[in-house]
Amino acid sequence: MKPPVAQLAYLSFGVSKLDDWERFAVEVLGLQISERFDDGFDLRLDSHQRRFRIRQSSADDLQLIGWQAADSDSFNALQKRLEKSGAQPQLASESLRQERGVERLLLFHDPAGIACELALGHQSAAEDFESTQVPGGFVGEELGLGHLVVTSRDQAKSEAFYQETLGFGFSDRIACEIYGFDVNLAFFHTNKRHHSLAVGGRLEKNIHHFLLEAQNMDEVGRAYDRCIKARLPIMNTLGRHPNDQMFSFYAMTPSGFQFEFGWGGRIIEPATHRPDAFDRISDWGHHPPIVLAPRRKS
Ligand SMILES: [Fe+2]
Known part of the structure; x- marks a missing residue:
């Protein structure tokens, strides 16, 4: 179904x-x-x-x-x-x-x-999409606009709501400790995009980040350059996640929540997808700025 x-x-x-x-x-x-x-x-x-x-x-x-x-x-x-x-x-x-x-x-x-x-239903635009910065465009259309990670007050309640009431498919879970923080993220899909939503425990804001996925890998590098040029804080360096296999980086929006800019996200088959569990956020990269800061002499 x-x-x-x-x-x-x-x-x-x-x-x-x-x-x-x-x-x-x-x-x-x-x-x-x-x-x-x-x-x-x-x-x-x-x-x-x-x-x-x-x-x-x-x-x-x-x-x-x-x-x-x-x-x-x-x-x-x-x-x-x-x-x-x-x-x-x-x-x-x-x-x-x-x-x-x-x-x-x-x-x-x-x-x-x-x-x-x-x-x-939805309203279609009268003209073709055209980006001044991302000429190859984004992965959207029937896969949706990207994904987002939201807060939960009661993790089990939120997970049950999205899975049982809204009928989302459970993609997988990442549970680990990273830089002193306990992470427990549940990922859900509604189509072939590996996840459209993740529920991420109690957060300061409603949202941790939203993702935009470019059609070409080089667009990720170009977006990274634009962030540095615009002096937007890079929150996680380039890296790849083990579950959705997204090649991406994270930076801060002007509103104090983050965005992820990526390429190469995993496509799944919802009817046959089998959930997995991961003990790490990233296979490589996605380091926070604290790792990049010069070490102080003691
Ligand atoms: Fe993400």
Whole structure:
């Protein structure tokens, strides 16, 4: 049976520094502004009209996750499952549904209190995607916009919600200690992308990072160069993860949460995928800045 959620459709970020975000999104990440509003702008990375909603806010955090239902039967089934789970889903107002450009729209919260939307359909952009910085473009379309790692208040509750209520497939788990921190990450897929979501324990913000995946490896190196030139803090050097095999680096957004810029993420077959467990975050690389700092003489 195919997962009832087809893909990660859009994310909303509430940001305090709108001008910084525009420069960052367009000139560093290579995204394209699809529409401007009084309080922000929408961004695209493929044929979808909006993959990111960036809006003025003091939150500097993820404010909304948008999931796209596989079809109308899946939408109905998910609505029933959300009602049964106690999540109290609400159908969106007509004006909000139109604003999102979708056929149907359901609003709910995940167990950590993060606002989520389930959309049926999506709005396509009138013109082809064109990036000034990433000419080869991004891996998107039916694989969704990328992935994100979110907070949980109760890890078991969040994992059960995404797996049992929303019907995500369990990809694998990474549990280890790294630089004195205990890490326990559960990874979930909704399509052939190895994961669209990971639940990462109690975090300071709703989000730890979101990922953009370029079509070409050299785009990762070029994005790394752009971060250094823009003096964005690099949070993890180039490296490769053992589970999704993403070749990537991490840096800081202007809102104090991170992004991952990668290439070569693993494609899985959801029907036959067998979950695994890993005792390391990375096969190589992904070192934090503390490792790069000169050692002090004692
Ligand atoms: Fe990631």
